[in-house]
Amino acid sequence: MMPCPVRIVVFCLLFALTAKAGERQQPPLQSKRATQWCDSLTKQAATYYHKNSYQSALKSYLQALKIAEDHRLQKQRAFLLNNISALYIDLYQPKNLPNTQKGLQYAKQAVEALKALKTDSIEKRAALAVAYINYGDLLNSYGTDSKRPEFQQKAIAVFSEGIDFVKNTADYDTQANLYANLAYTYKNLNDKPKYFFYLQQAYRLTDQHPSAITLYVKQGVNFALGEYYSISGNISKALLHLHEAESLLKQEADPNYQMMNLVYGLANTIYQQTGNYKLAHQYQTRYWHIKDSLLNAETLRKFEEMEVRYQSERKGRQLKETALQLQNANLMRNALMAVAVLLCLSLFLFYRAYKNRHRALLLKQEVADMALQKAGVELAANRRLLERHTASLVEKNHLIDGLQQQLLQTGKADDKTLSKLANSRILTRQDWEEYKRLFDKVHPGFFIKLRSHFPDITDADERILAFSRLNISVKEAAALLGISYESMKNSRYRLRKKIGIQNDVDLKEVIGKM
Template identity: 30%
Template sequence: MVYLRAKAKSDPLMRFLLVLTLLINNTLLVEAQNIVIDSLKNELHQNPERREQRVKILNELSYRYWIVDPVEAEKYSREALSISEDMQYKSGKAFAYRSIGVTNWAQGNYEEGLAALMQSLELYKQMQDTLNIANAMMNTGLIYSEQFSFEEALAYYLEALKTFNLLDRQERAVNTLNHIGELYQKQKDHEKAYEYFQQALSLSFKSNHSYGKSTAYSNLANYFKDVQQLDSALIYSNKALQIQRATSDLNGKTFSLYTIGLIYYLKSNYTEAEDYLLRALAEAESISSKKMKQDIYFKLQQVATKQGNYKKALNYYQDYTNVKDSLFNADKLREFVRLENKYELEKSQQKMQLKEQELEIVQQESELNKLWRQTLLIGIVALILISYFIYSRQRINIKRKNELLLKNQQIYDAREALTVVELENAKLKEEELNQKIAFKNKELTSYTLNFMQKNELMEELKEAIKEIKKSPGNDVGKKLGALNKMVTNSMQIDKDWQDFKRHFEEVHTDFFTRLKSKFPDITSNELKLCALLKLNMNLKEAASIMGISPESVKTARYRLRKKLQLSKEDNLVEYIINLEKEIV
């Protein structure tokens, strides 16, 4: 193999044979991994029932696919989550949430991944599963790191590291130390990064953790590359590569070969750079890593350009473009699948809520029926006792007739009192209904105020951003400009309006439907304005909620008056408030 590599540097045919050999070897390793996955899938088909064993197999499959194919991994973990929820299987549900978090991190869906990891963390805390609490915290740190929330990421990493050390889980501690070093490297704090990478390497040797060693070596190689100590970077990359070959770490081997190619490129040794990049390309082909192929083709194009081989550079650039387009299409497919899964999850949650509401109604009806049965039984018993009493009194003698009449009168009074009680119960139910309506009005008012305060806060935030943008620094200005655009867009999202509309129609049933029926050409913004006028909002409050200026509200009110065919003497607010009765 050494001779083959030496020969490949001068002979293009031998270089091709070397790449082909690497591709065949890696294909065999991938095939071994596929055998494990196929075995799990066969076991899954043999366990179709929604049982605990099926959840475990689904979660294991998801774990196998975590980094290789996160979309496929998420599919398995969501099925595991659905079954676990039906079974109330807390352990299966916790791992499924953790898997969803990791796969969304791998896909770049950080918000959704963070939400899933928080669910997993809460479940593991309920089960007092200390090890998996730490695992979930370390995964959470990864997402915060990708979002550049470095303080939050470091807090989660350190807490996880503390637990791993207490449990003497050295291999997990090594991974966490490497992540902390990568966090500092992102912040350009090379001294701190180097310190944690060395700790990870030392602990890896102590625990004989091969993956930890290779990761630490790889991280140190990147560190030395960043500080322009290229010879040291090359030494550590080769150390990482040696372990990765021995442990069949295909992902790590691909990355190390790519890193060595970059180092030779920086050293202006373009022949060696091309050789290692081609070997990295063969590895990337074997593990189907389009992201790595994209980066490698781009760097090969740069190498060919430096060598003056513009035809080869053009071919590499075309390969780079093809892979990039393929990745873009895959990203769109992943986003579609993610949204589809999110929709199914929300749909399932809505069904569960509906079932809970139906169960609550059935329970209430059952209690009411029970009360009625008890009342009826008491009435029947009372009637039997009264009848017996009357019958026995009649048999005594006629002289007790007056007493019997008196008793009958008492019975009549008791029935009248029962009627009065029933009327009072009806009155109490009416009062309870009025109280519910009043509570809904208070809730709607509270929601409206929160709605208004939110938009006012957004306006203040926009003003603050405008002030900061006046500060020097083009990069800061661009970032704050993007943040300002995001805030402006967030004020236009219809979700707040849909939530407000739902609360509003719980109090004023079919208000919008009937208003639209009477005035078919009324617009959605005019419907919003009608709702705010129904709540007797002033210009400033309405402007804050609708996210426009008070002058724009005045203009909208003028157009609304014309559409409602009101004269100057008609009061628009009073008309809208009384309109509900008129429509009904």
């Protein structure tokens, strides 16, 4: 969130707390099924979140929230509001102030709902500590983006209240989160001494209580200190914390994409400062690969549409509840008539719900078919464009061969011929970048998987494997790369040895299994 690396969405903690709240609430018999349904949707949302599928996570959370509000499950409602506000932090965009405002509303409701719970359980205290973090984070972001420092001052008050709330507990992870977020608030207010002071407080906790601090928080604190020292010009300390953040990322089986993006961006900056442009370029490439994998504007648009649908359903539910109260009043006057009316109304609502559900399914199927057809057309177009680009490169090579034969036979060439030769290149860097861009559209994620399976391959090896994926012959590949047929065969032989593939195994078959 913002440049803040420690946005502190402790989803594992929030999920566990929500589940425990459901176990301890012990609802009446008529609410048990609703509670089980609500807990099931919460688990489903947490699974989506860990797969970085934020849109699906939001859908499940909103469904669970609707059930909790309908059945007055106050504990579940409080924890779900906390989870949804955390999702808005993950979907943060600096220019989308209305979206940040919505997140603020959920975060404020979460704090109020948790405080209102008539219990002092460990789960409630832990969730309230996280709610302080989410609320303060969104206040800081909104104040920075709208250039209204009064929101940042309020964020400082919220973070300070959170620190007072947990400072006498053993929850060192939350304490470190609060200090780091407080540090970034002061950074955005250009108060460098306090920015550094609270970063040091967070780092001190990670150093003194390493087993109590999550990997994500350690990554964020080390990134933040690396960024601070980079800005301050202390490159040696910046590199120290950068390497620590990278080491912590490698320890995580499923690292967070946003944290990876922050660390890779910082590495690019620091290595440029040291003059090591080779490493800077490598990290910049990783940075853009990760950035392309994160949420785009289309995802945010769908997120906002889902929020609108949820609010509409909520208003509709309130209207139905009002109508039901009026019907109950009529029941008091005439029981028999009310039963008849209620029966007719139930049948009508059932029929309308069935028709609406059927219509929605048909519409959903139609939209899915259109999207699939559009994707197929785009893929075919990209495939044809890649084939034309390959043919163009081969044609370039044939032109150069012809010009060279003319020079060998006649010993000279006219000015027009020499001009063609001078302006022709065989797979220049620009050609390859364009070729690679087209290839990625036809086979998305190919180069990322390639590097993941074979991290030691060179750029030349990468090209050979890409040509093999397209079933381009050795002779054509040699022509594309501007090398001899024998050189191409030797390069393929060395590549096979490097990645441990026998001569009788087809390269395309191995690549196709990735």
